[in-house]
Amino acid sequence: MELSDKELKVAALENGTVIDRIPSDQLFKVVSLLHLDTMDKSITIGNNLYSHKIGKKGIIKIADTFFKEEDIDKIAILAPKAKINIIKDYQVVHKQEVSLPDQLHDIIRCANPKCITNNEPMATKFDVIDKENVTVKCCYCEQAISKEQIKIK
Amino acid sequence: MRKESLVSITDYSKDEILEVLETAKLFEANPNRRVLEGKVIATLFFEPSTRTRLSFETAVNRLGGRIIGFSDASTTSSTKGETLKDTIIMVSNYVDLIIMRHYLDGAARYASEVSPKPIINAGDGSNQHPSQTLLDLYSIYKTQGTLENLNITMVGDLKYGRTVHSLLMAMSHFHPTFHFVAPEELKMPDEYKVYCDKLGIPYEEHRDFTEDIIDRADILYMTRVQRERFTDLMEYEKVKNVYTLRNAMLAGSKPNLRILHPLPRVNEIAYDVDDNPKAYYFEQAKNGLYTRQAIICKVLGIKITD
Numbered sequence: 257m258e259l260s261d262k263e264l265k266v267a268a269l270e271n272g273t274v275i276d277r278i279p280s281d282q283l284f285k286v287v288s289l290l291h292l293d294t295m296d297k298s299i300t301i302g303n304n305l306y307s308h309k310i311g312k313k314g315i316i317k318i319a320d321t322f323f324k325e326e327d328i329d330k331i332a333i334l335a336p337k338a339k340i341n342i343i344k345d346y347q348v349v350h351k352q353e354v355s356l357p358d359q360l361h362d363i364i365r366c367a368n369p370k371c372i373t374n375n376e377p378m379a380t381k382f383d384v385i386d387k388e389n390v391t392v393k394c395c396y397c398e399q400a401i402s403k404e405q406i407k408i409k
Numbered sequence: 410m411r412k413e414s415l416v417s418i419t420d421y422s423k424d425e426i427l428e429v430l431e432t433a434k435l436f437e438a439n440p441n442r443r444v445l446e447g448k449v450i451a452t453l454f455f456e457p458s459t460r461t462r463l464s465f466e467t468a469v470n471r472l473g474g475r476i477i478g479f480s481d482a483s484t485t486s487s488t489k490g491e492t493l494k495d496t497i498i499m500v501s502n503y504v505d506l507i508i509m510r511h512y513l514d515g516a517a518r519y520a521s522e523v524s525p526k527p528i529i530n531a532g533d534g535s536n537q538h539p540s541q542t543l544l545d546l547y548s549i550y551k552t553q554g555t556l557e558n559l560n561i562t563m564v565g566d567l568k569y570g571r572t573v574h575s576l577l578m579a580m581s582h583f584h585p586t587f588h589f590v591a592p593e594e595l596k597m598p599d600e601y602k603v604y605c606d607k608l609g610i611p612y613e614e615h616r617d618f619t620e621d622i623i624d625r626a627d628i629l630y631m632t633r634v635q636r637e638r639f640t641d642l643m644e645y646e647k648v649k650n651v652y653t654l655r656n657a658m659l660a661g662s663k664p665n666l667r668i669l670h671p672l673p674r675v676n677e678i679a680y681d682v683d684d685n686p687k688a689y690y691f692e693q694a695k696n697g698l699y700t701r702q703a704i705i706c707k708v709l710g711i712k713i714t715d
């Protein structure tokens with residue numbers, strides 16, 4: 257089920273961002289990835305809603321907050337099919353899909369325990385080698401990491 | 410990262426690889442050239458590797474440079490909990506170049522990012538060992554007279570053997586045909602086969618190590634099949650002698666065939682092969698000296714012309 261403009265209005269978000277089509281099991285990871293847990297704006301979270309596109313989905317509405325593109329693109333790691341709706345004055349003024357950036361800076365952890373990044377206090381860096389299947393490659397140990405192995409830092 | 414550092418073989422283009430090999434040839438003709446006079450080079454071996462360290466230190470000595478460093482991490486401040494970054498920055502205050510080996514994957518890449526002086530990676534965990542790859546290439550170049558259009562047959566542990574992966578990447582510039590001979594548990598990982606497919610490089614996979622395969626090869630690159638790599642020890646017992654090269658197997662091989670091995674060997678090359686003129690693994694190790702001299706000069710921007 258896609259949210260219609262009407263339903264977004266029902267949620268009474270005057271201004272802000274709606275993140276839709278998050279897989280249910282990834283919802284709270286998205287919350288922490290965007291640091292919503294430390295935010296003081298009003299946030300509405302729905303989970304285990306039915307979606308014919310992805311099965312069970314979650315949705316997050318954040319009032320009076322507009323993310324930078326690079327921040328919002330991070331969530332493609334967890335929810336590659338997520339949809340972003342920008343709301344201004346109760347209207348959806350912009351819709352966009354997320355897309356993985358070419359490089360991930362200090363967002364995820366390397367799955368290789370012998371990687372230098374897991375043994376030094378340092379930032380991680382990954383090249384995204386397959387945007388479709390979310391496969392990334394550590395710029396240090398050069399190992400490829402699949403979607404299932406990805407852990408947020 | 411500083412452009413001059415050599416961390417991974419993929420840091421070098423085809424032309425840069427050839428430049429190193431040409432310089433290595435000049436060093437083989439005359440290994441004693443005092444081009445590092447007045448320079449201090451660090452060899453930092455966080456993990457011991459006598460073979461590689463002696464080769465690099467001989468290279469520096471024959472170039473007239475001075476060496477500081479350590480050969481074992483237990484004697485260094487890293488055992489006191491100092492970070493790699495701090496150690497590298499401290500040492501870079503004293504030297505013109507850092508040659509390092511480390512037990513962690515990616516350590517050399519990170520060092521090259523934090524160091525104001527160039528880094529040569531002498532092995533980082535199970536990841537990269539580019540000077541080994543360049544000496545393998547030099548050995549192939551020298552014995553075949555070219556790197557182009559060769560049949561490269563890799564035998565043994567093709568899953569964990571980093572030398573075969575790096576050699577595959579480096580040879581991909583030169584239109585090779587690959588043959589991968591390995592047991593099921595140790596076969597060439599898909600990512601390298603996909604890499605070959607993308608570049609249109611032909612390859613064949615084999616379970617059995619037969620004379621038919623040997624007879625077509627220009628280079629036979631042997632690797633160790635180690636017991637600890639097997640989850641099923643029955644499987645190891647079954648295959649451990651299947652990938653051993655014996656002299657009799659070379660009867661029908663090409664005259665230009667050469668047998669390479671990164672050494673040390675265990676039982677994958679029988680001792681009766683050593684006296685065959687096609688056995689090249691001991692000269693291969695010696696080529697490491699000239700290749701490392703060439704790498705050091707390239708990294709420091711020193712041109713050798715005659």
Ligand SMILES: [Zn+2]
Pocket residue numbers: 366367368371372373394395396397398399515
């Ligand atoms: Zn890594």
